[in-house]
Amino acid sequence: MATGRSFTAEDLRKSLKSRISQYEMLSKSLLEVFERNPLSKSINDIRDAINETTDDIRSLQKLIDEKNNEVKYSFYDAIKKPVEPEETTAKKVSMFDTIKKDDSDDEFVNEISSAGPYEKVTRTNAFLVKFNGLNIEEWMVRNVGYLSKNQLGITIFDHVVNNRPIIADINNLIASDRKISITIDHLDATGKVIYSERFHDCRIFNQMRNDLDYDSSDFSTITMMVTFKEVTYETAH
Secondary structure (H helix, E strand, C coil), X not given: CCCHHHCCHHHHHHHHHHHHHHHHHHHXXXXXXXXXXXXXXXXXXXXXXXXXXXXHHHHHHHHHHHHCCCCCCCXXXXXXXXXXXXXXXXXXXXXXXXXXXXXXXXXXXXHHHCCCCCCCCCXXXXXXXXXXXXXXXXXXXXXXXXXXXCEEEEEXXXXXXXXXXXXXXXXXXXXXCCCEEEEEEEECCCCCEEEEEEEEEEEEEEXXXXXXXXXXXXXXXXXXXXXXXXXXXXXXX
16 A cells, blocks of 8 residues: 555545445445355455455554544444434534645645646546446446455446346356456546456356435445456556
8 A cells, every 4th residue: 555645635534435335345245145155155255355454444544643643533433333312423523524634735736736637647437347248338337446456346326238137137147156357447537548457257246235215316226246366457558
C-alpha cells in the first residue's frame, strides 16, 4: 500500500469506507457458504480475503491517524450497529466527518491538476467490465471491488436477458463450477482506454442479492464473488 502522503484524507476516508463494506460483504458470504456446504473449498479463499481486508483496514486507520492525530476510532465502531434512540445519536459525530483535510492534501491535488490532460490517469468512475462466458452488458455493472490478490466482488443490476433472469445464469455458473474470463477497461477523463486488466480462469463461487424494501427506491443488485488464477495487463497504444 502506498504511503499516506500519496493520498488526500478524502481518498483515505473513501478507501476505508470501501474496505469496511468489503469486510461486511465477505463475512456475510462466509456464513452463507458455511450454511450451504461446510466443506466447500471456497471457505479458505473467503477467509484469506477477510484477513487481507482486515490488514488493509488497519493500515488505512494508521495512515489517517498519522494525518490527524486527534482522530481516534476503532474499525469495529465503523461497522453498522442497531440504530440508537434519537437523543443519543444526535450527539455523535461521524468518524468520517471528523477527518480534516490538511494543507499537504491540497498541494497534492494542485500538483495533479497542473500536470495537464489526464491522459495517463485512471478514474474510479470510468471503467468498463466485459464478461466472456456470461451475458452481461457493460452498462449493467454498478461497481467492482478488489477484495484480495485473487478475488473480486462485482455488483450488477438485477435484470433479464433474453427473457431469462440473469440470476439464473449466475446460479448455473456457481453450480457447474464453469470458468469464465473478465476484462476491465480503465478509462481516462475523455472515455479512452488507458489500460485493460484481464482476469483469467474466473470462477463465481457465491452471489448475494440486496434486500427488497418498499421504503427504498434503489435498483435491485446482485454481487458476484469471483476468484481468478491469473491477471494480465495490456496498455492502449
